[in-house]
Amino acid sequence: MKNTLFLKIILLLILSMQMTWAQKSKKPNIIVFYTDDQGWADTSVPMIEGDENSRSDFYETPNLERMAEQGLVFSQAYSAAPVCTPSRTSFQFGKSPARLQNTTVYDILAITRNKRCQGEVTVHEMIKKNDPEYVTAHFGKWGCDVRRDPGYDVSDGNTNNIDGDWKVRNKERYPDSDPKGIFSLTERTNNFISERVEKGEPFYIQLSHYAAHVQNYARPETVAKYKEKRGKKSSSYDWDVENPNRNGWMPNYAGMIDDLDAGLGLLLDHIEKMGIADNTYVIFTSDNGGGFRGNAPLSGGKASLWEGGIRVPTVVIGPGVTKGYCSTPVASWDWYATINELTGGAALDQSYDGGSLVDAFKKGNKADVKRGTQEIVFHYPWYGGTMPASAIVDGKYKLLVNLQTYEGRLFDVVADPGEKNDLSAAMPEKKKELEKRLNDYLEEVDAEKIEDMFDVRLNELAGKIEKHKESGNERMLKSDQHQYDHITKAKDNKSWRK
Missing domain, CATH: 3.40.720.10 (Alkaline Phosphatase, subunit A)
Incomplete structure (x- = not known):
């Protein structure tokens, strides 16, 4: 009898806790x-x-x-x-x-x-x-x-x-x-x-x-x-x-x-x-x-x-x-x-x-x-091995712009999610519209520019290279010199990663 009463009390406590949680759970x-x-x-x-x-x-x-x-x-x-x-x-x-x-x-x-x-x-x-x-x-x-x-x-x-x-x-x-x-x-x-x-x-x-x-x-x-x-x-x-x-x-x-x-x-x-x-x-x-x-x-x-x-x-x-x-x-x-x-x-x-x-x-x-911002804008001015680019998505259309060649490609990413078919020639007005909206947005937010990123990174690496030469740290000298050469090549090669 006592055990039964004890169980009922426990069940009532659990129910009370659940109700308390339910009252607060509107959030x-x-x-x-x-x-x-x-x-x-x-x-x-x-x-x-x-x-x-x-x-x-x-x-x-x-x-x-x-x-x-x-x-x-x-x-x-x-x-x-x-x-x-x-x-x-x-x-x-x-x-x-x-x-x-x-x-x-x-x-x-x-x-x-x-x-x-x-x-x-x-x-x-x-x-x-x-x-x-x-x-x-x-x-x-x-x-x-x-x-x-x-x-x-x-x-x-x-x-x-x-x-x-x-x-x-x-x-x-x-x-x-x-x-x-x-x-x-x-x-x-x-x-x-x-x-x-x-x-x-x-x-x-x-x-x-x-x-x-x-x-x-x-x-x-x-x-x-x-x-x-x-x-x-x-x-x-x-x-x-x-x-x-x-x-x-x-x-x-x-x-x-x-x-x-x-x-x-x-x-x-x-x-x-x-x-x-x-x-x-x-x-x-x-x-x-x-x-x-x-x-x-x-x-x-x-x-x-x-x-x-x-x-x-x-x-x-x-x-x-x-x-x-x-x-x-x-x-x-x-x-x-x-x-x-x-x-x-x-x-x-x-x-x-x-x-x-x-x-x-x-x-x-x-x-x-x-x-x-109604359109979706991406900006990736990077020099580390893939195409530095900006892009804008507006509904089913996406414009992808190479930031070194400034070549733009237009895709219907609903019909063509693999981006195989460039619509630039078929839809020049749409491409022009998206190019303007993309550039206007990047200007509005003062987006980072790839040219500035190149220069600042090269200056940083140049300073490190001089310090490595002075300290005799051959391992870091080789590593940073490799990066410096890679970025210099990327900066100078305007057709890079088209």
Whole structure:
């Protein structure tokens, strides 16, 4: 009898706690599942409805498939930049890298001009301003040079790629059971969620995985699975059918994608276990396009403004999110405006390039996304091995401009996502219109110029070379002289990387 009464009291307490949480849960929770270098077609989810070429038939991502079945897939979603640092900076501040004047990984021009986003408000700071009850966390790779301290309520600090390879930096690697820290990151995220649920606190989490950036680490059993697997499109990876052990990094990379998806599954399971699935948004996206591992049907890859370098897999689930596909072009600086609206913020001013996607969550393609800058502009004045370029996307049309030759190419990236058919000759007026809009925007935000970037970097290297000569440091002298010669050649070669 006493045991029965005791159980009833316990059940009533649990019910009371659940009701208390339900009353507070009108404020939505938001989780950004941010991957590194994961290409648009590096999942088993078709990024375009009904288009089997927009998915991998080799990689297995059943938990992302689970998200896609529950929510909305953005078919034409773009990262802010084709490499990590400017993309992550843009995500934090809700503005394009061109406007922030932080456009490359090692942005010597930004450093020299001291353009370090002073006065800009991070997404974490914006949320706390909108509603101080939110508790914020950043787990995993930070990789944002303009702010060494993430500033979140809970964070892993100023981490970068190396912290995904070493559990204790340079001393102890992550064990085989926890490649790239995928599962320990997930565990800490889930623990943070449990604490917030227990206290009835709304939360924002950016879970920034180190995967799928090189090095390619995966659990041995996952790698073994892919050594035996075949895919119809595997020939694009120079797959050796007779001798799968010759395929080098491919099973490791596929295993890493698989393990990353397993981490996503553990997160989704925990959200359901905590009873907050109907009040939690999960945004899955990547910081840039795939890292030279085959991005078919897209052209190019990481460090280029071809579609393969900036189009990224993006799926959203959450309260009120419609099921299906949205083909409206979106950029990663839109997430700032979206999170601002979800956390009760007032409309952002015109200095923010992004627009809220909340209406798109509900209406898909029927939504009207109103941005501070309606077109989507990319700017990548880099000299490090791929074509320095700017681009503008307006609906289905994209203009891509080589910043050394000033040659522009016009594409319909809906009909031709592989950018094979240059429409410049067929649509000269459209090309001219987009060229003007692109140039007007870059002038308005005082975007970094490749000529200045060349000169500042060469001056920096020249100074280092003289110091190495004086100190007798032959190793660094050779390294910096090589960079100096490479950049000088790139600067002088106007037909470079056409």
